[in-house]
Amino acid sequence: xxxxxxxxxxxxxxxxxxxxxxxxxxxxxxxxxxxxxxxxxxxxxxxxxxxxxxxxxxxxxxxxxxxxxxxxxxxxxxxxxxxxxxxxxxxxxxxxxxxxxxxxxxxxxxxxxxxxxxxxxxxxxxxxxxxxxxxxxxxxxxxxxxxxxxxxxxxxxxxxxxxxxxxxxxxxxxxxxxxxxxxxxxxxxxxxxxxxxxxxxxxxxxxxxxxx
Numbered sequence: 001x002x003x004x005x006x007x008x009x010x011x012x013x014x015x016x017x018x019x020x021x022x023x024x025x026x027x028x029x030x031x032x033x034x035x036x037x038x039x040x041x042x043x044x045x046x047x048x049x050x051x052x053x054x055x056x057x058x059x060x061x062x063x064x065x066x067x068x069x070x071x072x073x074x075x076x077x078x079x080x081x082x083x084x085x086x087x088x089x090x091x092x093x094x095x096x097x098x099x100x101x102x103x104x105x106x107x108x109x110x111x112x113x114x115x116x117x118x119x120x121x122x123x124x125x126x127x128x129x130x131x132x133x134x135x136x137x138x139x140x141x142x143x144x145x146x147x148x149x150x151x152x153x154x155x156x157x158x159x160x161x162x163x164x165x166x167x168x169x170x171x172x173x174x175x176x177x178x179x180x181x182x183x184x185x186x187x188x189x190x191x192x193x194x195x196x197x198x199x200x201x202x203x204x205x206x207x208x209x210x211x212x
Contacts, residue, residue, distance in 0.1 A: 025195060026127060027055035029204075030165070032193035034063070037206050039163045042071050043123040044078040047113070047157065049104055049150055050128020050167075051085030057097050060125065084116055087128075104128070105149050113157055120159030126150050126166045129202075136201060140171030147177060147205075154207075155184070164207035171201065178205060185210055 016028065034040055040063035048056050064081035071077040084098045085091055086109065091099045098116055102109055128150065130142040147168050154164055164185070168174060174190075182188045186209035196202055 022055045022058055024053050024055040027059050028195040029127070029193040030056050030059045030125070032195060033165055033191065033204060033206065034059075036191065037163075037189070037208060039123060039165060039206070039208070040064075040067065041163075042076050043067060043163070044081045045117055045119060045121045045159075046081070046083045046123045046125065047117075047121050047153075048083070048085040049124065049126040049153070050087055051099065052087040052089040052091040054085065054091045054094055054099070056125055056127055057083060057085045057091075057094050057099070060123075061094065061097055082117055084113070086112075104153065105146075109153075110156065113153075117157075121157050121162055122159060123163050124150075124154055124158050124165075126164075129167060136169070137171060140169040140201070141173065143167075143169040144171075144173055144177055151181060154210075158210050160210060160212060162210045164205070164210070166205045166207070168203055168205055169201045170203050174203070181205060181207065183211070 044064055044067060046060045046064060048060060051057050060083050064083060068079065068081065084100060086100045086102055086104055088101065088103050090101055093099065100112055102112065128146060130139065130146055132139050147166060150166060158164060168177065178188060178190065185207035189206040191204050191206055192202070193204065
């Protein structure tokens, strides 16, 4: 039986998403992460992996548009933004966002990144998840396997001092994975947003200021 408080929390965020015009309650996970870690600071070129149904793309677009005005100074800034969302599921159109239906584990995805961005990225987001089996141990390992594949994209595409948000599942190999990712970033944190379901074992890895 579902936890009553957890159900109430889920309903609260679901209703709020409807009011605010976001496609899913998951938008509030990203808002929470932004509030805590300021991941969108000077982010103009953004990749969202596992973007369906598009709520994180909506949030990314909001901050990218604000950044055009906020950061028009002598430091790193741009007069435009580029956002790409990738998912194996179909994601409905969002104006000024490039949505690609593709498998990120296939080699040809890199060509799509190169053609669209033609530059390294300021921020990579991933709320991508494997299809859960219901066995937490199996799901944890499968999700980590996906995380390793996403980290290849991060290594190849995220710029020096760029930021990362990556979803993993807690479990026996989580610490080992974070130890491998840790040297890539100046700061690495694990964080469970307020809007995550209490019973969920999802946890987000926040990488700030990529080295090299």
